[in-house]
Amino acid sequence: MWISNAFAQAPAAGADSGGLMSFLPLLLMFAVLYFIMIRPQMKRQKETKAMLESLAVGDEVVTSGGIIGKVTALKDQVVTVEISAGTEVKMQKGAITTVLPKGSLKSD
Numbered sequence: 492m493w494i495s496n497a498f499a500q501a502p503a504a505g506a507d508s509g510g511l512m513s514f515l516p517l518l519l520m521f522a523v524l525y526f527i528m529i530r531p532q533m534k535r536q537k538e539t540k541a542m543l544e545s546l547a548v549g550d551e552v553v554t555s556g557g558i559i560g561k562v563t564a565l566k567d568q569v570v571t572v573e574i575s576a577g578t579e580v581k582m583q584k585g586a587i588t589t590v591l592p593k594g595s596l597k598s599d
Contacts, residue, residue: 542587542589542590543584543585543587545590546562546565546570546584546587546590547562547565548562548563548564548565549561549562550562550590550591551590551591551592551593551595551596552570552572552587552588552589552590552591553587553588553589553591554572554582554586554587554588555586555587555588556586558572558574558580559574559591559596560572560573560574560575560580560596561573561596563579565584567584568583568584568585569581569582569583569584570582570583570584570586570587
């Protein structure tokens with residue numbers, strides 16, 4: 492008496508194509524995320540890996556701690572860097588962030 496009967500309604504015209512259209516914003520967000528964040532990060536990692544593989548004795552480098560020096564010895568994952576005359580530091584190869592152009596580190 493107090494509650495009225497519920498009757499099913501027919502779907503509105505054009506509601507059948509809503510399935511694909513509901514996923515369009517999600518696909519668009521993923522595409523933007525890929526081109527803004529994922530792709531540049533993968534490119535940066537590839538460049539860093541190539542830089543570390545081409546590291547050679549005599550290269551002038553900057554470490555992640557900001558130390559500037561010249562590579563004096565290389566092993567698999569260990570690099571020895573001379574930071575001043577007679578002072579050498581051993582560090583992991585991954586700590587090297589930049590290889591400087593030759594001659595940018597001047598010996599005084």
